[in-house]
Amino acid sequence: MDITKEIGSWQEARDRLRKWRDENERKSEDVVDLFISYIGSNLSKLGDEKWVVMEQVAIASMDMHNLPIAEDLIMELKERFPKSERVRLLQIQRLNLLGRHEDAMKGLDAMIDRDPTNSVPYKRKIAILKSLGRTTEAIKELSEYLNRFMSDQEAWSELCDLYLSEGEYNRAVFCAEELVLHTPHNFFVHQRLGDIRYTMGGIENLKLALSYYSQALKLNASSMRSIFGLFLSASSLSTNPRVPPADKKEYTRVVTWAVDQITKRYSGTNVLEDGKAEMLAGVFGALQIQG
């Protein structure tokens, strides 16, 4: 969707950018589009917010590989804040974009020497390793980093994904559990633990997946992914020959409930047209993996 059609004035564009900053959205393409159409010519009207917006747009334009915009913005920021470490980080990101990873690494090392308590340069170094495909090194560095900054959720989440990409599910589970400890009320972390446990397979893991999906649903009843997860783990448990018949009955009840919920939720929308409700049942069968 074209964001510039949705937004009519630079004030709206400013509010939208602020919202995305607060909500930690990436949306680089939209950010750059808004900047080109509305913000760029009105930068001086933004007051003190100008500088944060410039940083946001600089990162987004680098993400879009739009170097001219990024370089202009970084240059202007550098003039205004010559000693800022945040601007230094932007410059280093620019080096990454140009493929000068060695220089970027050196710059980050210098930043760490200047201030070892600043956590961002460590993370950027790990990001460089990741982008070069050196995942095992990235994992090693990140574990060391987490020994020092144990409450960094972003890092735990990243380590979890890195382990997943290496297929090390048990370690990924550990990281995901760490996230649950940090934010027990967040259904996303439960859902992801459910996903990992379901992928690992086996009766015990499926049972755990079922509980995680249930907890996610308890926290947020509208989470469609969790209902599907609940359905999938319960249905593989109910068809598993090694599950005692008494338990199977229970799992079958969960399956029926989940299917009911899914059909009910889709029937209110135009996703399911007439006659397609039966198709859903077929799709459910096809979704299952045989454990």
Added chain:
Amino acid sequence: MAQTIGKIGVLVGVMLLCHTGYSVSQHLQFLRYNEDEFTSLPLDMVLEALLGVALAIWGASATKTFKEIRAVEDIACKSYESFFNRPNFMTFNHRGKKLFGMTN
């Protein structure tokens, strides 16, 4: 509309409270001049204070829209994507280079 009424409510409530405070000090002074024993406050002052408090509380809650008490409300409308977006681990070595690239 509800906002303006609420604001007026707060204003009147606070004024009533100030007035009660003033009346009570006057009342105590009066008692001291007459060298009477203090037993209890007159009913109208107590009622005035209670009314003031009630008005102010009502007005303050009518002017604000409250945040949902359940913690999930903030997260429920977020997407999986934005929750697992980690800006500090962002890398630029992706398909964007070929899709929108202006760098080479």
